Amino acid sequence: MSELEKTVRVELGDRSYDILIGPGLIARAGSEIAARLKGKRMAVITDDHVGARYLEPLTASLGEAGISVFPLTLPAGEKTKSFDPLIKACDHVLEAKIERNDAVIALGGGVIGDLTGFAAGIVRRGTRFIQIPTSLLAQVDSSVGGKTGINSRHGKNLIGVFHQPDLVLADTDVLDTLSPREFRAGYAEVAKYGLIDKPDFFEWLEKNWRAVFEGGAARIEAIAISCQAKADVVAEDERENGRRALLNLGHTFGHALEAATQYDSARLVHGEGVSIGMVLAHQFSARMNLASPDLGRRVEKHLREVGLPVTMGEIPGGLPPAEVLLEAITQDKKVKGGKLTFILTRGLGQSFVADDVPASEVLSFLREKLEG
């Protein structure tokens, strides 16, 4: 084990698990898994991009630990989060005869993690599951907390289960091969944990973000703090009946922007939507006299500095009118008495769930921002 390695524990009673964060974890996956699980058969589900690079070293490492690997490679991309690949994945896990002590391993980013977790959650009504996230976004967000699922023509992530992994191996070496744009998109979720309730962490990021982007100890530290933040929220509210909703800071506006750009990653990826969404949430909080306009400017400045988009105007190809964005926000639900739920803030790292936001205010705010 590397000196740099950190372990975060997700406390969920008899379903508690470790997140290991550090360099070289794929090469060491076999021994880390064998130390925790008795099974000798593992189905590995990956995509053609990630698999080309990491399936061989992972298989070798598992082989050294006496574990037989049954790999399935799916096409990379968001379209893989749908029923056809899910059926393929389920069939593969059954074909591989994965039994009670064996496991299904997700090797990839958020798409592979969400799909594989869903398959593991429904084969034999729940099969052991290991996450090996290979994007920054997956390492600090989607691989932790047990939300799994696929998209529907009615919207993203509408079909799925809660299914916690038995282990998460976040190999920080793999982040060196991400494109700068992809790394930045994941960084938006890192900054989010500071903005939710860790003002010191956000200040630390303002000073040290270059070191986080460069790699090494600062990057591992930032990932560990992010995972710990998410682990704490999940331990308290696994099924999102309350506090877990805070993790959606920036996501209500962000999802609407993703929908408005038809989920076209050439125009906007999830983390970029979250970046713009977090700035909008802070600006809207100022408009509602909850927080100072200076705070919005400060958040905007930091995210712009790391290279993330921070205004709707930066999205290439233009956006629909405010009414359409509001419709995407309400997702066709009947808005109860014209009130919406947003994550807003009262100050740096003082986010809260506001469930009485007037839709009319959101509409005029969006109009102004689209014009400005």
Place this chain on the structure above:
Amino acid sequence: MSELEKTVRVELGDRSYDILIGPGLIARAGSEIAARLKGKRMAVITDDHVGARYLEPLTASLGEAGISVFPLTLPAGEKTKSFDPLIKACDHVLEAKIERNDAVIALGGGVIGDLTGFAAGIVRRGTRFIQIPTSLLAQVDSSVGGKTGINSRHGKNLIGVFHQPDLVLADTDVLDTLSPREFRAGYAEVAKYGLIDKPDFFEWLEKNWRAVFEGGAARIEAIAISCQAKADVVAEDERENGRRALLNLGHTFGHALEAATQYDSARLVHGEGVSIGMVLAHQFSARMNLASPDLGRRVEKHLREVGLPVTMGEIPGGLPPAEVLLEAITQDKKVKGGKLTFILTRGLGQSFVADDVPASEVLSFLREKLEG
């Protein structure tokens, strides 16, 4: 509410729910549901046989309670427990905009209940769910306990989730329209609860089975005792880590016989397989010197008396050799040191989980029984 009506409570903490058992419950469904759930939108999933008879009265009853109904009718039969109908069901629930306080209703037998429960379990990672079971088998077994799922080419019920209903309405009037063969098949599961751990109930059935078949108070009593028995086991061991396995009495042999007859319901339905399987389990227990051979004869006598098949020889079309049946029992799993898990018995109503049954003993037992 009818004087005959009984309520069984399934105790699962904040997921506890009621099973109402009695006449006229479909006609009264609207008020029973409105008394418990706030939602005003319900998706009803049924099959073409059951729907033709009961969808209209159910819709009328829900309408009187101010509940809008969004019905989906699927083809009757085991083939509906597969991915294509599941996708249709999920899409239907999303299309109907079933939200947090609304619910998905299963109106049908075991197939519809298992499929609908699975869809409810995965749409938005879990939607409220109501069972209106219309076969005796579904009323006393599959609608209680939260096991949901579909079949795979690798075997039955291999893909699914645990998802407990919010309410079960077992309308005993609908049983009058079942064929005698279908009623008998459900009765095998009723008798099972006596044989697991309720010797008094089995003795009562020996004396009163004709009244149970005729309907009225005795039938409601038998269904209520069965539901209570299952509810008690589920409350203690929801996820089948231990005691819940007792519910598989007769099912290990039974499933092998269903597989050996290609799940052809003209030859063998599930409850008939369970009937023969329970007799075999008692005979095998005697062979292992666990129970008296008289007990096996007593169980066989009662099940034969009600009209159920009790020997493998009664299955039309012939069976494969013992080796093939054993293979179906082991389901291609590597048999650990030649040991299998069976539910065996030490006496009337004294079933237990035996996890060290020698495969060789099962093989010679099956050979003798196939010859005899």
